[in-house]
Amino acid sequence: MPFPIKVCVVCKEEFELKPDKPGFANRCPECSVEEEPEETGAKGSMSAEERQAQREADAERRKAIRDLLYRKDR
Numbered sequence: 001m002p003f004p005i006k007v008c009v010v011c012k013e014e015f016e017l018k019p020d021k022p023g024f025a026n027r028c029p030e031c032s033v034e035e036e037p038e039e040t041g042a043k044g045s046m047s048a049e050e051r052q053a054q055r056e057a058d059a060e061r062r063k064a065i066r067d068l069l070y071r072k073d074r
């Protein structure tokens, strides 16, 4: 069964959008892997807004996990 063909917004290459592809739907697997989430590096490819949104999403996820662990502990 063929997957939809998308054009990566980063490298402009065409790629198959597989249902279980990690990362962004508009990025090819290679460019999705390259993206290191929340590492403080010299990567200027993300806009401040994107970084902020990702940081908030990460913080929320971490908080949810912590809540879950605490609840399990007690």
Ligand SMILES: [Zn+2]
Pocket: 008, 009, 010, 011, 012, 013, 027, 028, 029, 030, 031, 032
């Ligand atoms: Zn790409």
